Amino acid sequence: MMLPFSAVFHSLGLIVMIVSGLMLLPLALAQFTNDGAAGAFLQSFGLTLTGGTLMWLLFRRFARGQELKIRDGFLLASLAWIVIPAVATLPLLMVIPDLSFTDAYFETMSGLTTTGSTTLSDLDKLPASINFWRCFLVWIGGMGVVVLTVAILPMLGVGGSQAFKAETPGPMKDSKITSRITQTAEGLWAVYVLISLACTISLCLAGMPLLDSVMHTFSIMGLGGFSSHDASFGFFDSPAMEAVAIVFMLIAGINFATHFLAFSNRNLQSYVRDMEAHAFWLLMLISVFLAAWYLWHLNTYPEFLTALRHAAFNVVSIATTTGLATVDYNLWPTFVPVLMLFLSCFATCAGSTGGGIKMIRAQLLLKQSLGELRRLIHPHAQIVVKLNGQVFPGRVLYSILAFVFLYVISIILLTFLMLFTGCDIVTALSAVLASINNMGPGLNLVGPSTTFAVLTDFQTWVCTLAMLLGRLELFTLLVLFHPEFWRG
Numbered sequence: 001m002m003l004p005f006s007a008v009f010h011s012l013g014l015i016v017m018i019v020s021g022l023m024l025l026p027l028a029l030a031q032f033t034n035d036g037a038a039g040a041f042l043q044s045f046g047l048t049l050t051g052g053t054l055m056w057l058l059f060r061r062f063a064r065g066q067e068l069k070i071r072d073g074f075l076l077a078s079l080a081w082i083v084i085p086a087v088a089t090l091p092l093l094m095v096i097p098d099l100s101f102t103d104a105y106f107e108t109m110s111g112l113t114t115t116g117s118t119t120l121s122d123l124d125k126l127p128a129s130i131n132f133w134r135c136f137l138v139w140i141g142g143m144g145v146v147v148l149t150v151a152i153l154p155m156l157g158v159g160g161s162q163a164f165k166a167e168t169p170g171p172m173k174d175s176k177i178t179s180r181i182t183q184t185a186e187g188l189w190a191v192y193v194l195i196s197l198a199c200t201i202s203l204c205l206a207g208m209p210l211l212d213s214v215m216h217t218f219s220i221m222g223l224g225g226f227s228s229h230d231a232s233f234g235f236f237d238s239p240a241m242e243a244v245a246i247v248f249m250l251i252a253g254i255n256f257a258t259h260f261l262a263f264s265n266r267n268l269q270s271y272v273r274d275m276e277a278h279a280f281w282l283l284m285l286i287s288v289f290l291a292a293w294y295l296w297h298l299n300t301y302p303e304f305l306t307a308l309r310h311a312a313f314n315v316v317s318i319a320t321t322t323g324l325a326t327v328d329y330n331l332w333p334t335f336v337p338v339l340m341l342f343l344s345c346f347a348t349c350a351g352s353t354g355g356g357i358k359m360i361r362a363q364l365l366l367k368q369s370l371g372e373l374r375r376l377i378h379p380h381a382q383i384v385v386k387l388n389g390q391v392f393p394g395r396v397l398y399s400i401l402a403f404v405f406l407y408v409i410s411i412i413l414l415t416f417l418m419l420f421t422g423c424d425i426v427t428a429l430s431a432v433l434a435s436i437n438n439m440g441p442g443l444n445l446v447g448p449s450t451t452f453a454v455l456t457d458f459q460t461w462v463c464t465l466a467m468l469l470g471r472l473e474l475f476t477l478l479v480l481f482h483p484e485f486w487r488g
Helices: 004-020 025-032 036-062 071-093 102-113 128-143 145-152 156-165 181-205 212-220 239-252 256-265 269-273 277-296 304-319 335-343 359-377 394-420 425-436 457-471 475-481
Strands: none
Touching: 004 025, 004 071, 025 036, 025 128, 025 394, 036 128, 071 128, 071 457, 071 475, 102 128, 102 335, 102 457, 128 181, 145 256, 145 394, 156 425, 181 212, 181 239, 181 256, 212 239, 239 277, 239 304, 239 394, 277 304, 277 335, 304 335, 335 394, 359 394, 359 457, 394 425, 394 457, 394 475, 457 475
16 A cells, blocks of 8 residues: 655654654753753653654555655655754753743744744753753754755665755755765765864864853854853853854855865865855955944944954854854944845855855856846857856756745745734844844844844744745745645
8 A cells, every 4th residue: 555755754754763862962961960951851852752753663664665756855854844843842842931832943943944043031041951952953954954864864765865955955956976865965964073073172272161162063063043142152252262153154154065075185176166165255255344344434343353353253143144143233333234134145155054045046146147238238149157167057047046036025925924913124024034044133123132032923933934944945845835746
């Protein structure tokens, strides 16, 4: 007997079982620190493992012999990113008094999508294991739970490539850096872990306590701005720590395939050839100095070096969609926060842990637009769009145009939904942009000095949907609503 999508639910059961295993880390920390949350993590582990095992066993017989097809990959990726945040809420609901499921789900969705927006306050008073779990979700979500599954569960077989392609961000999902998709996922995760270790060691050397270093490494490498302190990164007030964070945020904003090739070949040629990374670095450099000059010029900070320090950290943090903050930039002259919000829409590279439409899409659209201007002057000219020496066919360019159109329409519709509920325009637009770009804090009522707890439940769910759309890059989720997806 064959059940539709039984292979999807069988694989989803495996993913949920993996999530239960991830809970053992904060459980061990809770036991070690005796922070009072060990019982919650133990119960959550048991419930999650039982649920995942039951799903896996229930669909095992029906899934035998079935492979994940293209549409199965889309469904699995979407279901994984919907179900896992729900499972991840269990420790929060058990430990934090009066926390609603809406706020708990928003919190875990924010972590897994590497958004970093929070509805929680008094973070300094939370059990260490709860803060660890929140930040750990960012780190896991950065490279992707589905990618992790493909890396460590070869039992998904060839069909695992469909889940990998559906979940992996960027416009070129068919490119491989190794011959086998499992090997690719393992390679990316290996690089991710090594760079994360380097980040933790660097933060420790800069003077940050070990546990804080680990948690902030999770946020920095996942480019999601969860912190263990209400004051975010400003709690430490350390130029050395901020410098370390800036360096690793810039590293995490680059395509991890580029890092993988640099590690594999033991040279820097992959960075030299990556024009997307060059554009990213150049944009960051110009934006930081522009923001610093503007803040100094308007006397927000009387000394240029002070302006440069705060501009460098916060511009890079928001542009890379990390969302950590050292000051309340909501109080800065409007130009700079809006510039930062704008940069979050496209600055990071495809294949990084950042959000937005990605730099490569912006580059290709710019080249396509300039090509169309040339075509007006020379109607019969053959205009070719090239980047990194690669010619991009019309199919890719049309796909990018469609993606950007859906991205803009999604922002407009979700913003109108927020406005319909009585939200002011600055809060509404910035909350939607922060969510769909997986950036973290917005402006006005949802700025860096406040939390998303000010929103109503409906507004919170709107932002939750925006986070999911942004992390799965629209197509993976929206394709499920096309009637042909469910036929045949």
